[in-house]
Amino acid sequence: MYQQAQEENSAEKPRRRSRIREAHEQKILEAAEQVFAHKGFNGATIEEIAEQSDLSKQNMLYYFASKEVLYQAVLRKIFHLWLDSLNLLGQQGEDPATMLSNYIRGKLEISRTMPNGSKVFANEIINGAPHIKQYLKENLQPALEADVKLVKEWIAQGKMDDIDPYHLFFVIWASTQTYADFSSQIQLALDKPSLDSDDFTRAGDFLTHTLLKGIGLSS
Amino acid sequence: MYQQAQEENSAEKPRRRSRIREAHEQKILEAAEQVFAHKGFNGATIEEIAEQSDLSKQNMLYYFASKEVLYQAVLRKIFHLWLDSLNLLGQQGEDPATMLSNYIRGKLEISRTMPNGSKVFANEIINGAPHIKQYLKENLQPALEADVKLVKEWIAQGKMDDIDPYHLFFVIWASTQTYADFSSQIQLALDKPSLDSDDFTRAGDFLTHTLLKGIGLSS
DNA sequence: GTCTATAAGGGGATAGAC
DNA sequence: GTCTATCCCCTTATAGAC
Numbered sequence: 001m002y003q004q005a006q007e008e009n010s011a012e013k014p015r016r017r018s019r020i021r022e023a024h025e026q027k028i029l030e031a032a033e034q035v036f037a038h039k040g041f042n043g044a045t046i047e048e049i050a051e052q053s054d055l056s057k058q059n060m061l062y063y064f065a066s067k068e069v070l071y072q073a074v075l076r077k078i079f080h081l082w083l084d085s086l087n088l089l090g091q092q093g094e095d096p097a098t099m100l101s102n103y104i105r106g107k108l109e110i111s112r113t114m115p116n117g118s119k120v121f122a123n124e125i126i127n128g129a130p131h132i133k134q135y136l137k138e139n140l141q142p143a144l145e146a147d148v149k150l151v152k153e154w155i156a157q158g159k160m161d162d163i164d165p166y167h168l169f170f171v172i173w174a175s176t177q178t179y180a181d182f183s184s185q186i187q188l189a190l191d192k193p194s195l196d197s198d199d200f201t202r203a204g205d206f207l208t209h210t211l212l213k214g215i216g217l218s219s
Numbered sequence: 220m221y222q223q224a225q226e227e228n229s230a231e232k233p234r235r236r237s238r239i240r241e242a243h244e245q246k247i248l249e250a251a252e253q254v255f256a257h258k259g260f261n262g263a264t265i266e267e268i269a270e271q272s273d274l275s276k277q278n279m280l281y282y283f284a285s286k287e288v289l290y291q292a293v294l295r296k297i298f299h300l301w302l303d304s305l306n307l308l309g310q311q312g313e314d315p316a317t318m319l320s321n322y323i324r325g326k327l328e329i330s331r332t333m334p335n336g337s338k339v340f341a342n343e344i345i346n347g348a349p350h351i352k353q354y355l356k357e358n359l360q361p362a363l364e365a366d367v368k369l370v371k372e373w374i375a376q377g378k379m380d381d382i383d384p385y386h387l388f389f390v391i392w393a394s395t396q397t398y399a400d401f402s403s404q405i406q407l408a409l410d411k412p413s414l415d416s417d418d419f420t421r422a423g424d425f426l427t428h429t430l431l432k433g434i435g436l437s438s
Numbered sequence: 439g440t441c442t443a444t445a446a447g448g449g450g451a452t453a454g455a456c
Numbered sequence: 457g458t459c460t461a462t463c464c465c466c467t468t469a470t471a472g473a474c
Contacts, residue, residue, distance in 0.1 A: 018457095020457080021457090024457095037345075037346075038346055038347055039261065039346065040259040040260070040261060040262065040342070040346060041259070041262065042258065042259055042261040042262035043259065043260065043261035043262075043346070045448085045449065045450090046449080046450065046451090047448095047449075047450095055458090056458075056459070057449095057450090057451095058451090058452090058458075058459070058460085059457075059458055059459080061450085061451070061452090062457065062458075063457095065451090066450080066451075067449095067450070067451095119345050119346075122341075122345055122400075122401075123259070123342065123345055123346075125400075125401050125403055125404045126256075126338050126341055126342055126345075126400050126401065126403075127256075127257055127258065127259060127262070127338075127342075128257055128403045129403050129404070129407075133403070133407075136404070136407055137407050140404070140407060140408060141407065141408065141410065144408050161428070163425055163428065163429065164421055164424075164425050166408065166409060167421060167422055167425040167426075168425070168429075169408075170394075170397060170398075170401075170405055170408070170422075171394040171397070171425070171426065171429070173397070173401075174393040174394045174396070174397035174401065175389075175390040175393045175394050177393070178389060178390070178392070178393035179389075181341075181344075181345050182341075182344050182345065182389075182392075182393065184344055184345075184347045184348050184352070185344045185348070185355070185359070186389055188348075188352075188355055188356050188359060188360065189359060189360065189363050189385065189388075189389070190385060191360065202383055202386060203386055203389075205383075206382055206383050206386040206387070206390070207386075207390065209380070209382065209433065210382065210387075210390070210429075210430060210433030210434055211429065211433060212433075213432065213433045213435075214428070214429030214430060214431075214432045214433030214434075215429055215433075216432075239439080240439095243439095264466085264467065264468090265467080265468070265469090266466095266467075266468095274440090275440070275441070276467095276468090276469095277440075277441070277442085277469090277470090278439075278440055278441080280468090280469070280470090281439065281440075282439095284469090285468080285469075286467095286468070286469095
């Protein structure tokens with residue numbers, strides 16, 4: 001799981017972050033996630049984030065020294081959650097259909113419970129990942145390659161159709177994240193003020209049915 | 220097809236936009252599309268757009284009175300292209316598999332040829348569509364409903380599986396647009412400096428195979 | 439249509455008292 | 457840790473000459 005990068009307290013010195021710092025940082029991160037999600041990096045103002053954290057702008061800057069630092073913290077938090085879910089394929093002993101099904105529903109669950117984080121991440125990627133490109137490169141590729149290798153084995157064993165594994169994952173990512181990132185469009189299309197858990201259930205049912213059957217894996 | 224909204228020259232008065240205005244507006248729109256795609260609305264500066272149009276900032280403002288006006292022009296251009304492609308289902312006389320296949324490949328072609336426009340639109344939707352919500356509401360729903368109705372007829376006629384038509388379209392939109400919007404992530408995953416037309420062919424092959432088969436339509 | 443000059447305001451960040 | 461005050465750059469937009 002993700003660990004705060006600042007946790008460098010070594011050995012005897014119990015230099016733990018105070019309870020108040022812990023609480024404030026948490027509040028700030030949540031507020032920042034929301035504001036960045038709705039305004040983008042440049043559209044967000046540290047003033048608005050501070051307001052939503054019940055802190056003054058200057059006091060907020062005491063905890064996160066700059067807008068850039070705060071943004072990086074938000075980005076990395078969601079990215080690690082996302083990377084963890086990529087490893088669902090690491091589950092041993094399950095059959096391919098169950099593993100992929102869990103994978104799809106796991107990604108959908110992130111979209112449902114962390115829509116703002118997902119939006120911040122999506123915004124960053126769309127703009128060419130200027131703040132996180134290197135970090136992404138180092139962490140995404142290895143995790144994806146492991147999954148791709150597994151799918152290739154399934155194909156070699158005749159367990160599923162001979163499809164391109166990379167595009168399978170691209171499509172799973174896109175079609176699960178769309179329920180977070182493009183929720184405003186989906187709400188308009190469905191004429192609903194917000195997406196509820198039934199909508200996500202329907203999405204999960206459709207996706208698992210269609211994708212598993214589509215690649216020859218339906219049980 | 221999309222028409223410039225300013226085309227209000229009526230009857231005898233040949234009040235046509237001068238050739239130079241036409242050319243400059245075109246250059247500006249292209250530059251704006253690119254800059255908005257990479258920086259978002261707030262991150263983009265009219266100065267940068269002007270530079271890429273080989274015009275001074277002030278001169279650019281002579282053609283588009285404000286950043287907001289320019290942004291709206293870019294948004295509407297791509298949105299209408301997008302809406303047109305939604306009507307591919309209006310093709311008569313084709314069987315369902317061919318119609319959906321054309322639809323998917325048409326959307327992919329927009330991603331390939333207009334990636335910047337797609338990104339601007341995606342950015343706007345992610346941020347909650349603040350600049351285009353009303354316009355989207357009035358135009359998206361009717362077009363989508365027509366397509367959904369058609370799919371429901373196919374289901375009633377037993378031509379395909381009984382899936383939720385709305386989610387079918389959400390997934391097609393997401394998985395075709397991802398090759399434009401999230402291209403930087405896909406490039407990292409594939410370890411390529413850019414996506415070429417072979418990548419789009421593979422994406423199209425994967426998508427048509429998987430989605431058509433997945434909903435019980437493969438011929 | 440294009441240029442120079444400039445108004446006007448927003449917003450990130452720092453200094454230093456308490 | 458929190459506050460008041462403030463600096464200063466960046467950016468949009470307008471005024472007006474040519």
